[in-house]
Amino acid sequence: MTTTATVTQESGDARRASTHATDEARELAGSHILCEALVREGVELLYGYPGGAIMPFYDALPAYPRLHHVLVRHEQAAAHAADGYARATGKVGVCVATSGPGATNLVTGLATAYMDSTPVVAITGQVGRPFIGRDAFQETDVLGLTLPITKHNFLVRRVEELADVVHEAFQLARSGRPGPVLIDVPKDVQFAKTVYRPAASVRSIELYRATRVPQPAPEAIQQAARLIAQARRPVIMSGHGVILSNAYSELRALAEKTNIPVITTLLGLSAFPVDHPLFLGMPGMHGPAFVNRAIGVTDLIIGVGLRFDDRVTGKVSEFAPQAQIIHIDIDPSELNKVKPAIVPILADAKAALAALAEAVEPGDHREWLSELRQWEAEEQERARRLSRPVPYPTPTDILDAIYEVTDGEAIVVSDVGQHQMWTARFYKWTHPNSHITSGGLGTMGFALPAAMGVKMGRPEATVWVVAGDGGFQMNIQELATLRDEGVEIKVAIMNNGYLGMVRQWQEFFHQRNYSETPISSPDYVKLAEAYGLTGMRVERREEVQAAVQKAMQTPGTVIIDFAIEAEANVYPMVPPGAAITDMIIESE
Amino acid sequence: MGLNMTEQAVISARAGQADIPPGSARLYTLVLLVDDRQGAIDRVVNVLRRRRANMRTLVVGPSEEAGVARVTVVVDDAEVGVEHLSEQLRKIVDVRQVLLFPAGQAIERELALVKVSCTTANRREIIELGQHFGAQAVDLAPETLTLQVTGRGEQVEQLLERLQPYGIRELARSGCLAIARDE
Numbered sequence: 001m002t003t004t005a006t007v008t009q010e011s012g013d014a015r016r017a018s019t020h021a022t023d024e025a026r027e028l029a030g031s032h033i034l035c036e037a038l039v040r041e042g043v044e045l046l047y048g049y050p051g052g053a054i055m056p057f058y059d060a061l062p063a064y065p066r067l068h069h070v071l072v073r074h075e076q077a078a079a080h081a082a083d084g085y086a087r088a089t090g091k092v093g094v095c096v097a098t099s100g101p102g103a104t105n106l107v108t109g110l111a112t113a114y115m116d117s118t119p120v121v122a123i124t125g126q127v128g129r130p131f132i133g134r135d136a137f138q139e140t141d142v143l144g145l146t147l148p149i150t151k152h153n154f155l156v157r158r159v160e161e162l163a164d165v166v167h168e169a170f171q172l173a174r175s176g177r178p179g180p181v182l183i184d185v186p187k188d189v190q191f192a193k194t195v196y197r198p199a200a201s202v203r204s205i206e207l208y209r210a211t212r213v214p215q216p217a218p219e220a221i222q223q224a225a226r227l228i229a230q231a232r233r234p235v236i237m238s239g240h241g242v243i244l245s246n247a248y249s250e251l252r253a254l255a256e257k258t259n260i261p262v263i264t265t266l267l268g269l270s271a272f273p274v275d276h277p278l279f280l281g282m283p284g285m286h287g288p289a290f291v292n293r294a295i296g297v298t299d300l301i302i303g304v305g306l307r308f309d310d311r312v313t314g315k316v317s318e319f320a321p322q323a324q325i326i327h328i329d330i331d332p333s334e335l336n337k338v339k340p341a342i343v344p345i346l347a348d349a350k351a352a353l354a355a356l357a358e359a360v361e362p363g364d365h366r367e368w369l370s371e372l373r374q375w376e377a378e379e380q381e382r383a384r385r386l387s388r389p390v391p392y393p394t395p396t397d398i399l400d401a402i403y404e405v406t407d408g409e410a411i412v413v414s415d416v417g418q419h420q421m422w423t424a425r426f427y428k429w430t431h432p433n434s435h436i437t438s439g440g441l442g443t444m445g446f447a448l449p450a451a452m453g454v455k456m457g458r459p460e461a462t463v464w465v466v467a468g469d470g471g472f473q474m475n476i477q478e479l480a481t482l483r484d485e486g487v488e489i490k491v492a493i494m495n496n497g498y499l500g501m502v503r504q505w506q507e508f509f510h511q512r513n514y515s516e517t518p519i520s521s522p523d524y525v526k527l528a529e530a531y532g533l534t535g536m537r538v539e540r541r542e543e544v545q546a547a548v549q550k551a552m553q554t555p556g557t558v559i560i561d562f563a564i565e566a567e568a569n570v571y572p573m574v575p576p577g578a579a580i581t582d583m584i585i586e587s588e
Numbered sequence: 589m590g591l592n593m594t595e596q597a598v599i600s601a602r603a604g605q606a607d608i609p610p611g612s613a614r615l616y617t618l619v620l621l622v623d624d625r626q627g628a629i630d631r632v633v634n635v636l637r638r639r640r641a642n643m644r645t646l647v648v649g650p651s652e653e654a655g656v657a658r659v660t661v662v663v664d665d666a667e668v669g670v671e672h673l674s675e676q677l678r679k680i681v682d683v684r685q686v687l688l689f690p691a692g693q694a695i696e697r698e699l700a701l702v703k704v705s706c707t708t709a710n711r712r713e714i715i716e717l718g719q720h721f722g723a724q725a726v727d728l729a730p731e732t733l734t735l736q737v738t739g740r741g742e743q744v745e746q747l748l749e750r751l752q753p754y755g756i757r758e759l760a761r762s763g764c765l766a767i768a769r770d771e
Binding site: 143144147148151152153154155157172331332333336337 | 626627630631634638668672675676678679681
């Protein structure tokens with residue numbers, strides 16, 4: 001997906017499929033050129049919100065019926081929806097906003113996409129060129145604001161360069177390590193006319209180093225294969241890069257040929273089926289203890305498309321103290337950033353995994369695996385011992401019900417907090433790219449708008465949102481957009497009346513000083529009704545399954561407000577800054 | 589395109605930034621060729637700031653190619669840190685090339701303009717002192733004279749030290765420029 005060759009082909013298809021783009025030169029206004037260029041890029045969906053400086057674009061938009069514009073209720077949601085669309089489809093998501101507050105509202109969404117390497121193009125209106133730098137009404141330095149949270153950004157200075165900039169932005173967003181790109185278009189550039197020549201407007205940007213997709217160095221692959229052959233307790237650690245490069249079958253081929261168990265990071269979840277005999281789990285702060293224990297004793301980590309984030313490593317100096325590391329990444333600045341790799345492989349995950357799977361000898365790690373399964377069984381046995389009968393729905397009840405009722409076919413979009421960790425840990429991820437969440441930035445309010453993008457990008461899929469009562473209220477206004485668009489999403493709110501993860505930290509590290517963490521909710525049943533949607537409230541665990549079933553049978557977006565235990569914790573937990581083998585576990 | 593041996597060696601030589609041993613910082617000169625587009629220099633400076641580079645000097649000027657700016661940065665950092673910084677800079681779309689030199693490896697020059705207090709009695713003495721360092725007097729006034737000196741950073745430092753007793757009224761230093769030595 002991230003290869004240059006595929007990109008060219010996609011653009012080609014888009015060009016052929018376009019009803020508007022023709023090859024004849026015509027004089028057009030910037031606003032129309034913008035639409036033409038979007039059509040040529042194959043864009044079908046845009047999430048946006050009009051305003052003064054972007055009005056010429058909105059004036060042109062109705063002439064391009066292929067560009068379906070979704071009017072969100074807040075620009076932040078536009079960025080998250082574009083991000084969700086991109087994550088679910090692998091295509092570039094597009095969001096649009098006006099200058100000033102419109103653009104600043106996009107910032108959180110762009111930072112979210114940047115941290116998780118997702119391809120998004122943001123288009124913002126800017127005040128007219130004569131007003132730039134003069135503190136005009138609704139003027140902000142959008143270029144300056146988004147500099148550190150975009151892969152690249154453009155201020156279009158002349159209408160003549162507009163089409164090139166749009167194509168360059170799309171190319172940058174999806175190539176190499178993907179990321180968000182912003183195009184700031186002054187209002188007078190949108191009005192200005194020039195001769196638009198579609199055929200001439202794909203500028204070569206071969207200079208851009210990150211667009212090249214390096215092939216894995218054969219000597220590095222050979223060296224890696226030798227290390228794999230010698231390792232006694234190896235693990236594969238698979239990250240978001242495996243999902244971004246569609247390398248599921250290559251990952252599976254490598255794991256199965258070598259019989260090496262697979263750990264997936266939060267954003268790597270669903271790249272490898274949870275029910276596979278080689279699957280271990282998620283590492284780090286809220287990973288199962290046996291997974292972190294495995295990292296504590298492993299002698300070889302084959303890390304693919306992950307960046308050894310601090311939530312994964314805990315205290316870096318004590319992370320995998322006995323391991324040599326083979327690190328595959330498409331971004332050279334990630335190699336050796338956190339942990340030195342004995343074999344760094346600069347390559348797309350798909351190509352590197354394929355080469356590695358080819359180069360390795362079949363392996364057998366029965367002893368290592370049975371040791372790991374023994375640890376896992378002990379941990380599960382302990383969890384069973386500690387579980388007590390409760391009357392209210394538990395996170396696992398809710399997640400199991402969603403899995404069962406949807407036959408495991410749903411895409412689950414989680415928000416940020418305790419429910420996110422429960423979802424990551426306890427949902428049975430069996431389909432590639434069925435787990436979507438804000439990992440790097442940890443943006444509360446992500447799930448609802450992102451799920452809208454997921455569903456609109458993959459209309460055939462069942463999409464469930466799992467959110468907390470805090471995060472859900474952060475972009476709750478998008479219920480109106482879902483209703484307008486007739487987009488069908490099912491929402492499970494794990495409602496504990498707290499900002500639960502913060503409360504958990506307060507419990508563990510701040511002597512239970514629950515400062516500003518209790519939080520109220522509206523009546524979600526009435527709220528859903530007010531938005532023209534359906535709401536349910538579930539307070540008893542025996543009602544969970546039926547409620548989930550009913551939600552699936554009810555057309556349109558449905559919200560289920562699950563009243564869960566108020567002070568449940570996510571166990572185990574590595575305290576921040578501690579070694580990952582030093583976990584807080586539930587006390588007996 | 590596979591990695592060439594140098595790139596592979598560079599990546600292999602780099603260790604984790606998190607494990608930088610204390611006291612291993614030294615001076616490095618980074619030379620960047622940057623497409624002179626809107627925000628390009630901002631992006632370079634932003635990466636230097638965000639990656640916590642300890643910047644000594646930063647010089648921006650034209651290069652041999654129209655539309656390409658040459659940025660010369662002297663940073664004080666450990667080798668592993670500066671290698672990682674180079675990779676981060678290479679990721680900037682506008683950056684065409686990043687060259688990294690340990691201090692003294694490239695040809696490095698700096699220009700300084702020094703306005704020194706003087707009297708009719710010591711003016712000649714100061715000019716002669718400057719001449720020892722290859723400095724020229726570029727402005728003469730009744731109570732001051734301005735010397736222009738070019739050289740390696742430490743040569744400039746030495747002259748400044750010698751001028752200190754006369755009283756340095758104003759000092760303008762260009763920061764370091766560098767160009768690779770040919771074999």
